[in-house]
Amino acid sequence: MKVLIEGIKPAFAGELRRIMVSEVPTMAIEWVDFHANDSVLWDEIVAHRLGLIPLTFDPKFFNFKDECQCEGKGCTRCQVAFALKKTGPCMVYSGDLKTTDDRVKPVFDKIPIVELMEGQELELEAFAELGLGKNHAKWQAAVVGYKQEDDKFTFNIESVCGLKAEQIFSQALQVLTEKTNDFIKDVERLK
Numbered sequence: 280m281k282v283l284i285e286g287i288k289p290a291f292a293g294e295l296r297r298i299m300v301s302e303v304p305t306m307a308i309e310w311v312d313f314h315a316n317d318s319v320l321w322d323e324i325v326a327h328r329l330g331l332i333p334l335t336f337d338p339k340f341f342n343f344k345d346e347c348q349c350e351g352k353g354c355t356r357c358q359v360a361f362a363l364k365k366t367g368p369c370m371v372y373s374g375d376l377k378t379t380d381d382r383v384k385p386v387f388d389k390i391p392i393v394e395l396m397e398g399q400e401l402e403l404e405a406f407a408e409l410g411l412g413k414n415h416a417k418w419q420a421a422v423v424g425y426k427q428e429d430d431k432f433t434f435n436i437e438s439v440c441g442l443k444a445e446q447i448f449s450q451a452l453q454v455l456t457e458k459t460n461d462f463i464k465d466v467e468r469l470k
């Protein structure tokens with residue numbers, strides 16, 4: 280998505296860009312329990328690859344795990360489980376992850392995870408949760424750049440998660456508003 284904003288300062292443009300990249304919550308796999316892994320890749324590498332798969336989700340429904348009513352134990356409002364079971368010979372794809380919540384599934388079904396040879400097994404449970412790009416790149420919402428001409432800024436916003444670029448832009452404005460309100464409250468407390 281391209282957005283033209285006029286009459287703002289470079290600091291505002293920079294902050295807006297940073298928030299779109301690293302402070303808009305997205306969903307990604309954070310925990311993996313391996314029951315079998317005979318593939319050539321270590322558990323850690325498979326888990327890392329699973330973490331980088333962009334997932335669809337409803338941003339209004341899910342809470343951060345540590346801010347959820349379940350107090351971080353994990354419930355349907357803060358965590359989504361997936362199951363995967365494959366036996367080779369085959370390529371394991373993102374679409375082989377079976378979700379327990381239809382709102383949360385891979386954006387693309389044909390992302391290769393690992394190839395299994397004859398008789399090799401991969402069986403695991405994976406758990407996705409909300410997170411921020413500033414904590415791990417797997418939760419990065421978008422790739423954003425902008426060009427400045429006079430007082431005009433043209434933003435180029437490319438989504439790399441399960442949200443549309445428009446959603447990322449409007450959520451970033453909300454985050455910026457919340458941060459500004461918090462700052463105002465902090466300053467008022469000093470009086």
Ligand SMILES: [Zn+2]
Nearest residue numbers: 347349354357
């Ligand atoms: Zn919860």
